[in-house]
Amino acid sequence: MSQETVKGDAFENLLHEERQFPPSAEFAAAANLGPEIYAEADADRQAFWAAQARSLLTWSKDFEQTLDWSEPPFAKWFVGGEVNAAYNALDRHVENGLGDRVAIHFEGEPGDTETITYAELTERVKRAANAFEALGVAKGDRVAVYLPMIPEAVVTMLACARIGAVHSVVFGGFSADALRSRIDDAEAKLVVTADGTFRRGKPSSLKPAVDAALEAPGHTVQNVVVVRRNGEDVAWTEGRDLHWSELLEAASPEHTAVGHDAEHPLFILYTSGTTGKPKGILHTTGGYLTQTAFTHSAVFDLKPETDVYWCTADVGWVTGHSYVAYAPLVNGATQVMYEGTPDAPHQGRWWEIVQKYKVSILYTAPTAIRTFMKWGREIPDGFDLSSLRVLGSVGEPINPEAWMWYRDVIGGGEAPIVDTWWQTETGAIMIAPLPGITATKPGSAQVPLPGIAVDVVDENGQSVPDGHGGFLVVREPWPSMLRTIWGDPERFKDTYWSRFEGMYFAGDGAKKDEDGDVWLLGRVDDVMNVSGHRLSTTEIESALVSHPWVAEAAVVGAADETTGQAVVAFVILRSDAQAGSGDEAAAELRNHVGKEIGPIAKPKHVLIVPELPKTRSGKIMRRLLKDVAEGRDPGDATTLADPGVMQQIAADLRK
Ligand code: WT7
Numbered sequence: 001m002s003q004e005t006v007k008g009d010a011f012e013n014l015l016h017e018e019r020q021f022p023p024s025a026e027f028a029a030a031a032n033l034g035p036e037i038y039a040e041a042d043a044d045r046q047a048f049w050a051a052q053a054r055s056l057l058t059w060s061k062d063f064e065q066t067l068d069w070s071e072p073p074f075a076k077w078f079v080g081g082e083v084n085a086a087y088n089a090l091d092r093h094v095e096n097g098l099g100d101r102v103a104i105h106f107e108g109e110p111g112d113t114e115t116i117t118y119a120e121l122t123e124r125v126k127r128a129a130n131a132f133e134a135l136g137v138a139k140g141d142r143v144a145v146y147l148p149m150i151p152e153a154v155v156t157m158l159a160c161a162r163i164g165a166v167h168s169v170v171f172g173g174f175s176a177d178a179l180r181s182r183i184d185d186a187e188a189k190l191v192v193t194a195d196g197t198f199r200r201g202k203p204s205s206l207k208p209a210v211d212a213a214l215e216a217p218g219h220t221v222q223n224v225v226v227v228r229r230n231g232e233d234v235a236w237t238e239g240r241d242l243h244w245s246e247l248l249e250a251a252s253p254e255h256t257a258v259g260h261d262a263e264h265p266l267f268i269l270y271t272s273g274t275t276g277k278p279k280g281i282l283h284t285t286g287g288y289l290t291q292t293a294f295t296h297s298a299v300f301d302l303k304p305e306t307d308v309y310w311c312t313a314d315v316g317w318v319t320g321h322s323y324v325a326y327a328p329l330v331n332g333a334t335q336v337m338y339e340g341t342p343d344a345p346h347q348g349r350w351w352e353i354v355q356k357y358k359v360s361i362l363y364t365a366p367t368a369i370r371t372f373m374k375w376g377r378e379i380p381d382g383f384d385l386s387s388l389r390v391l392g393s394v395g396e397p398i399n400p401e402a403w404m405w406y407r408d409v410i411g412g413g414e415a416p417i418v419d420t421w422w423q424t425e426t427g428a429i430m431i432a433p434l435p436g437i438t439a440t441k442p443g444s445a446q447v448p449l450p451g452i453a454v455d456v457v458d459e460n461g462q463s464v465p466d467g468h469g470g471f472l473v474v475r476e477p478w479p480s481m482l483r484t485i486w487g488d489p490e491r492f493k494d495t496y497w498s499r500f501e502g503m504y505f506a507g508d509g510a511k512k513d514e515d516g517d518v519w520l521l522g523r524v525d526d527v528m529n530v531s532g533h534r535l536s537t538t539e540i541e542s543a544l545v546s547h548p549w550v551a552e553a554a555v556v557g558a559a560d561e562t563t564g565q566a567v568v569a570f571v572i573l574r575s576d577a578q579a580g581s582g583d584e585a586a587a588e589l590r591n592h593v594g595k596e597i598g599p600i601a602k603p604k605h606v607l608i609v610p611e612l613p614k615t616r617s618g619k620i621m622r623r624l625l626k627d628v629a630e631g632r633d634p635g636d637a638t639t640l641a642d643p644g645v646m647q648q649i650a651a652d653l654r655k
Contacts, residue, residue, distance in 0.1 A: 022439035023416055031436020032301050041450035048451045049479050053290040058092050059083050060259025067477060073497040074484065075477040077287035082259030085266060085289055086162035089329035090122040091257060102334045105357050106151050109198040109340025116151055126255035128159035131247040135223050137190050139164030144188040146170050146179060146206055148197030149339045152227045152244060153315045156192045157325045164260045168268040171316025174598035176212035182270050183213060185280055186486060187220045194227040195234045200344045203230040211235055262286030268486045269318055271424040272536035273495060274526045280486030281424050287479030289330055291428040295449060296327035299418050299432045300361045300390050310336035311363040318424040319394055323363060342368065347375045351383035363392035365532040369402045370562045377409045385410060390435050393419045395532025396564045397520045400442035421445040421520050423506060427480030430454060431518055446517040452478055456510045456518065461500040469511035471524060474504040528557030528565050535567065535601055543596035544569060547589060549577035554612050554620045558629035566604040568629040573608055582608045611645045
């Protein structure tokens with residue numbers, strides 16, 4: 001199959017994908033779940049989730065009501081119950097005699113390693129909980145976390161959860177400005193950071209961004225706790241900045257976890273929406289833990305005694321929350337945590353890690369798989385990957401070609417692939433094959449999980465028949481659903497619940513095939529997906545126009561072979577812009593976006609144009625710009641106020 005599959009008309013090509021891969025008899029026989037699970041959940045959805053909640057978690061106080069949906073869309077799950085996330089992830093395993101089981105095999109980018117057992121991780125979290133409390137962090141307070149992929153990130157998150165503080169993890173790839181706006185929105189009292197990390201063998205810093213973020217007065221931060229990681233010199237604000245190691249050493253290793261209300265806020269995680277302002281997605285405790293733990297066990301067929309699980313996501317994203325920090329530990333699994341990039345110090349680093357720790361479950365993103373495809377199969381072929389038995393994919397649609405390569409080259413032609421669809425807002429996996437049950441199809445997430453009511457509907461909210469496309473919705477509340485947007489319940493209602501009456505609107509296009517399986521077709525709004533990271537066109541446009549040279553800007557996500565989409569910006573400069581050349585302006589503006597939002601948001605291309613295509617009512621026609629950015633003829637431009645604009649842009653680009 002050619003690259004046309006990815007770039008061309010995905011709708012049509014996907015329809016012709018007919019390969020299917022049923023589980024082997026051996027896999028099915030040993031699988032955690034059998035096909036009856038769907039009927040069981042369908043018979044009584046709430047009873048199903050109540051049973052999962054009670055069997056997967058240890059409650060300090062049992063709940064009285066499974067779901068309170070009396071004020072939709074504000075859900076309350078497991079009403080009256082009390083549960084402590086850290087106790088469930090840690091103490092209870094130690095109490096059950098599993099203290100010596102490895103919780104985390106940490107692999108630093110420079111090659112340093114650390115093996116942390118459940119007993120050791122529990123002690124660290126207890127010390128951190130005591131240390132945070134000693135700094136005045138109390139239940140309900142917010143803690144901003146700006147850390148690399150090191151065990152301290154997980155320790156910090158669980159210590160917050162333990163004392164009922166609400167963590168807000170900010171991905172290390174975000175800038176000082178982005179960090180500050182998130183600190184302000186959540187009114188964080190404490191920031192936990194590190195001097196920095198390593199990137200491709202070189203130190204890369206974090207603490208200076210925290211210092212810059214807190215430079216302007218008017219913030220709520222009282223202390224900054226700093227983990228020593230790369231040993232680089234960092235500026236120090238006496239009285240505000242504290243050393244992680246000193247605090248933890250001084251703290252008591254004893255700490256009793258108390259249950260928190262099932263609806264107590266667990267964390268806020270900011271994600272891009274269709275407007276310039278990121279949304280603080282709020283997740284709470286009982287429902288989130290239930291669905292993350294259930295899906296982790298069901299979708300990956302987890303056997304905690306024998307599996308070695310590795311999710312490559314950073315804790316700065318929701319995947320790193322649900323499937324690194326919470327579910328694997330709640331389920332008592334052994335996991336690998338890797339700090340660095342896949343090509344440091346060589347392009348076989350991941351496969352070396354799989355071989356070394358005998359990883360049996362790998363969960364990663366299509367963009368990574370496509371990168372490995374580009375590097376060539378000789379690289380993974382040089383390692384023993386025979387331990388792998390389940391392969392997961394997340395973050396964007398996986399093209400059938402990448403799916404087949406993943407299965408054949410990484411999975412030895414046998415390991416089932418689970419393509420998992422979900423979002424920051426859904427908290428946990430919603431659509432995925434179950435590896436011992438589903439005959440998988442390359443490129444499709446296929447089936448809503450047991451207990452999840454996903455549908456594809458038309459413009460009017462009517463369910464589409466099999467073989468048709470439309471909008472992806474969720475028809476019934478689910479345990480790990482977002483509860484609101486932090487500080488903005490109206491935006492929560494508007495964004496997700498106003499498009500279709502009584503349904504959650506995900507923002508994705510989807511199609512049901514002739515078997516009723518679901519195929520995801522990408523976003524239908526102004527949200528881009530670059531390497532599985534969500535970026536808002538509007539947010540990048542407002543960063544661009546905040547530069548004094550820029551008069552107007554339009555941003556589109558253009559199809560990209562490796563990253564899924566790439567950010568392409570069309571910019572009109574002011575007549576008094578000081579740029580010497582188009583190249584100079586483009587470089588300056590890319591860096592400006594990096595500073596405003598973060599390196600991940602830097603446009604791949606900045607095209608300086610004399611005009612932007614607009615409708616007669618003044619709306620920018622992004623569709624036409626997307627055509628140009630993807631090298632297509634923009635076609636019908638007759639609805640434009642000035643139909644000549646597109647020819648001019650296209651001519652300029654050919655220069
Ligand atoms: C958006 C959510 C879920 C964790 C990572 C991203 C896209 C996610 C898939 C998939 C097709 C997918 C959707 C969704 N997406 N997984 N398996 N197939 N598309 O979380 O940053 O909240 O982004 O990612 O467009 O809406 P996120």
